[in-house]
Amino acid sequence: MDISPHKQRIATSAVLAILPTLALIFQGWVLFAVLALFSVLTLWEFYSMFRPGQSMTAFKSLGAAVTFLLMGAYTTGDARYPGVILALAFWASALVFLLRYNRDVATSYRHAAIFLAGLFYIPMNFHFLLFFDRLELLLVLGAAVISDTAAFYVGTWLGKRKIWPRISPKKSWAGSIGGLTACMAATFAWGLAFGLPETVWWKWLLLGAALNVAAQLGDFFESALKRSLDIKDSGTILPGHGGLLDRVDSLLLVIPCYGLISMFQPYFP
Structure with a gap:
């Protein structure tokens, strides 16, 4: 029986939610394991985007090792x-570049840059989640999911004028505004229910707006990256969605955005 892409998308989202749900319930080492797994698989996708059809075993293995070390920051x-x-990761890649200097300068330098970019882009951002409490984790994950979901459905129903068709032909102003509105409303409701009582209401709305803008920019960045590499999806592991990076692209910017804001304005007890 053929399943429509939309139904595949819904089914994949439901299955994909199981691991984060377990991580939120148990936290501790379960959260560590889930984040490490997501980070490694997403990082492998990122590296494969630049060298399609190549196994890149050593490249990916070193990236996985650095990912686990970064996650270990929580325990120290x-x-x-x-x-x-x-x-140390920078100097490891610099040493590889140095040793290959006489053979292929441009390629070895590009590989070193891709290796480092992947580490900053994926595991470095994911590891901040280990320092959030349960209320913050739900807020950050919810902001990203609600922003994407509302933008998708509102854009599908009402979207005509496109925001940036050269980068993302399907994203519309209606979808963008719908995602912004939904994120602000959800953040506001979450703050009233669980936030610090002394936090004034408009700060929750501003937080929702900031997280939504971060989500949209993160999405646009990955779209631009894929267009520059002439690929449609980051991978094929998720039916109806593409790759893992296609699902977490917005979250990767929402995480540090919330982390920075919360340093200056605490929202939860």
């Missing part, structure tokens, strides 16, 4: 740890 309690790991 030392704020310097992620910076040290990324600095």
